[in-house]
Amino acid sequence: MIWKDTENDKVQHVWEYGEWEIAQQALNGSLLYNYFICNVGAGEQDNWLRTTFIQRHPTATRVFVEMRFVVRDCNSFGADSLTCKETFNLHTSEADADIGTSFRKGQFRKVATIAPDEISGVGDMQINTETRVVDNLSRKGFYLAFQDIGACVAIYSVRVYYKTCPATVKSLAAFPETVAGGENQALREVAGACVENAVSEDQPRIYCTVDGEWVVPVGQCQCRPGYEPKNDSCQECKPGFFKTSVSNEACEHCPKNTEPSSSGALSCPCLQGFYRAPNDPLTAACSGLPSAPQNLAATTAQMAVGKLQLSWSPPADTGGRTDITYNVVCDRCEGSVCQPCGEKVRYDPSNTDLKEISVIISELEPHLNYTFTVEARNGVSHLCIAKRSVALSNTKNLVNNKLVPEYRITDFTVKCSLQEKDEEKNKVTTYTVLVLEKNSVQIIDLSPSTVYLFKVQALSPEGNPGSYSMEQEFSTPAEGKCRKKVKPQLKPLKTYVDPHTYEDPNTAVLKFASEIHPTHVSKQKVIGVGEFGEVYRGILKAPGRKEAAVAIKTLKPGYTEKQRQDFLSEASIMGQFCHQNIIRLEGVVTKFKHVMIVTEYMENGALDKYLRDHDGEMSSFQLVGMLRGIAAGMKYLSDMSYVHRDLAARNILVNSKLECKVSDFGLSRVLEDDPEGTYTTSGGKIPIRWTAPEAIAYRKFTSASDVWSFGIVMWEVMAFGERPYWDMSNHEVMKAINEAFRLPAPMDCPSAVYQLMLQCWLQDRSKRPRFQDIVSLLDKLLKSPDSLKAIADFDPRVSIRLPSTSGSDGSPFRSVSEWLESIKMSQYSENFSMAGIVSMEQVLQMKSEDIRNIGVRLPGHLKRIAYSILGLKDQTSTLSVFAV
Template structure:
């Protein structure tokens, strides 16, 4: 009775947390169910027991010693909701281990089948098997032995319902099974407010309508350009809201409603933004304000938004000066310092006004005077003025202006008066040759003495002298002193020179008389015979080196070409698929195979653990895939095609095919048995127990296996931790080649699918968008596998829907680093997830990188940045339904740490308030020792507190 009480409590607790719409509940009925059995005798039987004053019922059968069993159990008529096309069937059952019976029970099974049939009315006790369609084979996760009951929970989907109601039926073909609970329910997307739009409760769609579009309406004081829409998924979740509503001006979003802006705040447009505090230099606003008025003396420019601060006028420019420009006549430069007070604006511009004065009469300078770059809209604090006349007085006024200057009559100006006076340059009196060579001339000249010394520069012009009437151009040099050395001249050539002096203002004097000076003849040179001989010797040596290198390369290439290159052969290219099976797989007689236990159910039938005993070999543990009865020829060919693929591979990190059974009625595929099963489940069961070094070693094995496949021009298409198997030595092997396809001859070729499902969370974006698969897309998938391994089997992208995952990836989102993940490993993940597939590393590169990390364990000590609320999606304040956690057990279950429920209970921690007071030492003291588990619980408490500053409290 103790075992039955536990079962009852388990069933009832789960049902209390359900938020779905239930159509049938075997436990909650609490009365005779009236289900139909066929045959009536020796078939399914009903049992009952009393728990806490209530009667609970179950159906059981155990005809394991009789052959050809076909026992049916049919429910009563289940009414269907008019809009429901998809229901979920949750089963709780116990299956007894066939090994617990005597040896004569050879017909014992460890599975049973679920069927469904639709009808428009209750047909009573009429029952025909042909009216039912098979839904699924029910295989237990745990098998019960004598005296020990292990409850199994399975949920299956019945889809495409269209009539007024339906029946469910359970077929037994020789198992010892008891069904304790059957619950039939459908899911709804609850009435909700999303993005200020109200959406009604909606029944979730079925397989033919995976996303059901629902129209909504904006809340009060909210608007939307288009009618708000959202999609209801088959799991009863709202996703992909379209045309979101936004609050009107003067209103902000708060608690799923649009509320008036408070006094002193404003909002000027239709947007999702919150109301803003009135900016500086404005008057306080009233409630629901759409803008704030400027104070007196402050303004907004016409182009300023209503949210901008009001600005004052700029002050006048400072320190205006005028400087005579060098090397130019009638030119000066005005410069000034910026305004000290900008009025709070950054668009300060300057304008320059020029007036010329003769005596006391001043007038505008006119268009003759030029300004560079301009006399208006100046950003820089300088301007060059040209075309000025000498010996006149000029007044220049500079005004500072901003975008709000137009609203005031006040002007911010500075003025300066200046006049231009020129100095006559000195006169060049003599020029003479100082030195000469075959390619250069050194010259010097003197000038007349002035009464007042001035800084003088010179302009020198020279050209070749010619006698055949050709015209040669002058070369002009501006010099700071009265001497020069000119190089790069031609030997034995006459050159003509003349020079003039320049005043400080740039006013030129008169040129000196043109004078002739000659370069010397070219010096005699030794013959170049030595250089020619040396060059020939070097050239000959280079040619000899090239010949030797070419011969060596040819020899090496020739050696490599002798090695055979194995490539993959697609079994689908064979006209008769059976030929491919015989070519690549060994035939095994069924007498050499012993089935021991069901360990799973594949796409085509049950999977057993067993023993293979061949002549000359010791007994070997194997996994046996079977083909379910009633198969079609196409199903048989598809089933055996995986063996045709596996049989071509021979690598320690690829699952090994032992052989096939094809010449007998029951086809089988026999592979090596991997003791620790699928990698994702193994990691979840050993969370925190494996070191980073071991995890990276496991990744190395997967990468080596994938390198082998890619070298054979083969793409996997379904690389994920669930398809990696682990043996007792923690050696990982790639398996499950159901989605795999061969590449074309081109290593960069692709395989295009014509349909079928794609594992979105593991698939590269180009493969999702265009169904183009390459080894580069397998590299992307390997990056996801790396994340799964370092996160101990965490689900990639957590509870995000496939649509949310695709949208996030296209917006450049990448999975964050898992907890305690080495930085070097996470950087390799990011390389695998590069958008441009040509830039992703190849599997050969990945193996080399991982080998370097394993040879240098210190490289794994640097840990990547980790944010617990992003990286492991821990709940912050509530459960999955948005309500606060009702118990410590519920919270622990949400973070997958239910195994510590008893630890918390024994320690007297029975409320969430007590949990929030715990520290790292408290968690250790109640018996949580594994570092990974300790951190997960500590980070969850941190998430519950939502205080990032306390992160150090939970450092482990």
């Protein structure tokens, strides 16, 4: 009995081949069985010990083999130890069925040479424990074999197991127990399901690592209306509480003027006599009607005949609302008969929906009684028409606040005044009065460039005057005009300040970032994992500001002060920038335990992933427009003497309007004041695929090296998120660049855009374009869309890194699925299978129409598959490999 299958907890037997023997040995009072062999003096040895057939879990591609064994020190054998060994070999062989006692050494592949940490001498026994990984398993089962090549070794136990991520609930999403992946699938994506009474817009997902740990949950579930999160579940709101929407917020107390709710309430109904306006949220308190306006009065002082001012005070009770407006109603009475005043009466500014507490009323007639009604209304008044909140005022023949005899207006006087400039003061001279029998006049022969003041007074037949109208000012034009030229003022250019120059880093944070109280920030769901902690989508509800969606970077618990300072240094950098193509810092939380950086929320996430998810769905014009935004942001940074150092599509964020914004300033540094504007690092990681050769070789970073990186970003965008230099190693990339290799044009890339890429990748950094040149060129291309029609030359075997008829190890493709995986089109494996395309020979016969007919619709995917087949057909000398 030699090995134990931990999944089924069964003890298994082995088959031996050679001179292995089974023995029993006492150890610490216990009898232990072991398989041993000790032919150290018999020349070359080749003895095998094989397990029985081990069934493989269908999804376990990696298993662990833990061995407990003893190896004897060869020196303890003296002269007999010349051919002695102190190691043995572990082998494995896969099969789809148990082959019984049949044994062929050629069926096995070596996994590892097993060497002990402790060697046993004479009279002692040092038990070693070693664990090895058997990876890339794909068949129904496998065997293990132990090969002795001349050692004195005893094997006590072999434990075979695989790792799983345990069943768990995270962010209200339940995930099943999942077998960990192997080296070809380091992160295994697992779909989950929301717990009862929780929902999610996107299916929740999480990743299982090879070590059996869950990481990076995506797609947070949220409790339904009427439920709140508690202990990994969604529980009903208690009586007297409610929740109106899908969220992970706690249930709220029923607001003011509402009836107590039952369990699981979505809202709380209003008490009788209280209402909610249609636009009021269900979380708002219910409102009552306002009381009548107060202190209603009419005055005619300083008013013309037939004109008065009506004023009042706000109601004592507004009903709990701030949206108070007023309506003014006028009734005209002759004797005992009253009727509406009609359209003749004028109101300034209006007689309905007034927000002011006064109105000027004109075109009133003498000898009539007027009754004015002022009604106070709020946002719920229309819901209760039986009750009105009004105040009344009776006005009878009011002129200058006095009752006057009845008369008829027959004449007007027009008073004209001239405003003259004096060295000491302005003086007004009245120089003429016109008496008119009509209600209009034309005045001529006025002086140029002069200010005139006019006012009108009504007269009765008896000569009784009314009040003057309000004075009106008129200016006559000049006889000739000239425009003075003003020299423009040049504003000093804002320069970036490196926060690392501050002796106290906290000073830089306070200087460049606004402090936010943590109660104003609410987290909603995890959208990623940063260097220092998780990143959330959330809501910022700052006083006096409109509620806004934000991204919240957090600092994981247990941080050191240096980690805190490094984390906040990015905020000190971002806080200095203000540009539509640079991610905007909303503020920081530093004065509380949970440190956070709050930025604007970009709905579409990182640019590289967005492009991969929308491969082939956007036109060249749209892509160039996105590049123009990135270039504009980089021009702004360059103008501020700032070098980014990590410009890549993964560090560009995209919002719902497809605006691109530069982000991630973790590697960024300021330019020094030397003539070349360089920055020398003392070490640290460099993103090789995006970095200019001089920056790699000499650690010299300039805006010109950022231009090189921008060229790589251009390639990523036009290639819909393809990885630059494909699967080449960093060493291969550096060697290729130094040998003048440059990335080829992506598929369907406009020639003008590719030429700009090549300019960005010039070896001599002084000859590369500046960002202001790049912005200008991209603007020209966007203004002339026809300039994007000429397409750069494209070689599918190079431009999308297509292997011809073989995989990366040079062996022929064994299946259609393997070929699709090599060109990152594995999602169509089932389409090919259902269409009966099961061999590479059938693939080579396909045309574009055949590809479309099996369900490949996206233009980018269609072209990628078609170009791959074209690359395969070009290798005619290797087509015979598909004939077998």
